[in-house]
Amino acid sequence: MKQVEVLIIGAGPAGLSAADILLEAGASVAIVDRSDRVGGQLTKQTHMFFGSQAHYASKRGIDILTILFDKIKHHPNLHMFTNTTVAGLYPDKVVACVQESRYFTLQAKAIIVATGASEKSLPFENNDLPGVYAAGAVQTLMNVYGVKPGDKVLMVGSGNIGLIVTYQLMQAGVIVPMLVEAAETISGYLVHASKIKRLGVDLRMRTSVKRALGTKHVEGAQIWQLDEQWQGIPGTEETIPVDTICLAVGLSPLTELLQQIGAEVTYINELGGHVPRLNDRFETTVDGVFACGDVAGIEEASSAMIAGTIAGLEAALKRGYKIENVAERRASLHASLATLRSGPHAAKIRKGHEKLGVKS
Amino acid sequence: MDHMNPKDIIICRCSDVTLFDLFELFEQGYRSFEELKRIKRVGMGPCQANTCGKMVQWEIAKYFKIPLEEALFHNLRPFTLGIKLKHIKEGSDT
Numbered sequence: 291m292k293q294v295e296v297l298i299i300g301a302g303p304a305g306l307s308a309a310d311i312l313l314e315a316g317a318s319v320a321i322v323d324r325s326d327r328v329g330g331q332l333t334k335q336t337h338m339f340f341g342s343q344a345h346y347a348s349k350r351g352i353d354i355l356t357i358l359f360d361k362i363k364h365h366p367n368l369h370m371f372t373n374t375t376v377a378g379l380y381p382d383k384v385v386a387c388v389q390e391s392r393y394f395t396l397q398a399k400a401i402i403v404a405t406g407a408s409e410k411s412l413p414f415e416n417n418d419l420p421g422v423y424a425a426g427a428v429q430t431l432m433n434v435y436g437v438k439p440g441d442k443v444l445m446v447g448s449g450n451i452g453l454i455v456t457y458q459l460m461q462a463g464v465i466v467p468m469l470v471e472a473a474e475t476i477s478g479y480l481v482h483a484s485k486i487k488r489l490g491v492d493l494r495m496r497t498s499v500k501r502a503l504g505t506k507h508v509e510g511a512q513i514w515q516l517d518e519q520w521q522g523i524p525g526t527e528e529t530i531p532v533d534t535i536c537l538a539v540g541l542s543p544l545t546e547l548l549q550q551i552g553a554e555v556t557y558i559n560e561l562g563g564h565v566p567r568l569n570d571r572f573e574t575t576v577d578g579v580f581a582c583g584d585v586a587g588i589e590e591a592s593s594a595m596i597a598g599t600i601a602g603l604e605a606a607l608k609r610g611y612k613i614e615n616v617a618e619r620r621a622s623l624h625a626s627l628a629t630l631r632s633g634p635h636a637a638k639i640r641k642g643h644e645k646l647g648v649k650s
Numbered sequence: 651m652d653h654m655n656p657k658d659i660i661i662c663r664c665s666d667v668t669l670f671d672l673f674e675l676f677e678q679g680y681r682s683f684e685e686l687k688r689i690k691r692v693g694m695g696p697c698q699a700n701t702c703g704k705m706v707q708w709e710i711a712k713y714f715k716i717p718l719e720e721a722l723f724h725n726l727r728p729f730t731l732g733i734k735l736k737h738i739k740e741g742s743d744t
Contacts, residue, residue: 377733379728411702418660500654501658559719
């Protein structure tokens with residue numbers, strides 16, 4: 291069995307940031323990612339980021355990816371395993387990997403789990419009809435492969451993903467007549483919502499999909515209004531002629547590997563689902579197993595990069611490497627994270643952390 | 651106009667489990683993901699409950715009027731995806 295020093299699972303913003311500081315400290319790093327493209331969600335984020343210059347503001351996600359990966363890709367102590375899925379994680383830090391039809395095992399001294407999240411789905415009639423997509427899939431089709439998912443799309447969900455994908459669909463010449471949201475207000479940034487509203491998208495609050503219409507493919511969507519208990523109100527149905535229904539109804543942390551290795555997880559609705567219990571060094575309840583990014587609670591790429599750097603720094607220290615000005619660096623990273631989590635849109639994250647009993 | 655028909659709502663696309671199937675099991679008293687999984691194979695397909703898991707949890711909470719946190723999830727074990735025994739054997743030999 292091949293021995294590796296620090297194994298990072300997931301080459302998204304969190305995993306790449308962790309790798310950077312570990313390599314800088316002198317550690318040997320292996321990154322495993324199930325995609326053949328490095329970058330996780332950054333590969334499809336063609337929009338510009340918000341925030342301060344320190345957080346790559348006004349840069350596009352795909353360009354941030356280039357910056358992150360260019361810094362480390364030729365490092366002699368970096369071993370990349372792309373197109374490789376971690377199939378199992380065992381308490382002795384043995385990692386079962388699958389690369390197409392090749393099965394192999396690695397053993398690590400420390401592991402950083404940065405697996406990200408998966409998309410949530412929604413129960414409505416005919417929700418298995420071709421033409422019903424998750425928003426991330428639509429973004430991958432359009433921004434990674436240049437494929438239009440349909441000609442006329444109903445967007446479901448007004449978080450930032452729903453709002454941004456609506457705008458990107460329209461940029462690609464796709465018609466988005468309407469966006470429905472189950473809550474009373476828009477849940478993403480108002481600036482994104484205003485942009486699509488100006489372009490004529492009908493934004494309907496307290497509304498959801500009742501059924502997808504069509505036999506072989508989506509030919510329309512029936513929507514209905516929701517009452518205070520989130521139940522559909524019979525008699526309020528409307529038919530919207532679309533060929534695609536795009537679900538942007540939230541993300542859920544991919545903690546299955548953490549659960550396999552025995553790390554304690556707790557269900558926190560505000561953070562998207564089951565999240566690991568972490569100490570202030572971002573280490574799980576399993577010694578030497580760290581977690582960062584969306585797998586530790588749904589946020590966004592800017593905080594994933596900082597959390598990844600913190601996890602990488604702590605893993606390096608744990609392995610006995612020296613990091614210059616470590617106290618100041620640690621303090622400034624935690625301060626950056628606190629700043630990103632201080633706005634009104636991060637209220638949910640703060641509430642989730644409070645339930646979990648950790649500082650935001 | 652009526653309510654939604656649970657027979658037309660797919661919860662687990664890997665194993666073709668509908669909301670109606672879940673309701674039937676709830677009526678029989680099954681109320682944890684682990685039980686539903688053992689009887690209906692919900693969450694045992696290629697996605698390993700990554701798509702259906704949250705919907706099942708939500709439906710359990712709604713049906714039994716309990717908080718989401720109390721809707722018990724299933725145990726997660728290796729592997730996260732299907733692997734041929736042949737490939738495990740080949741990989742273990744090297």
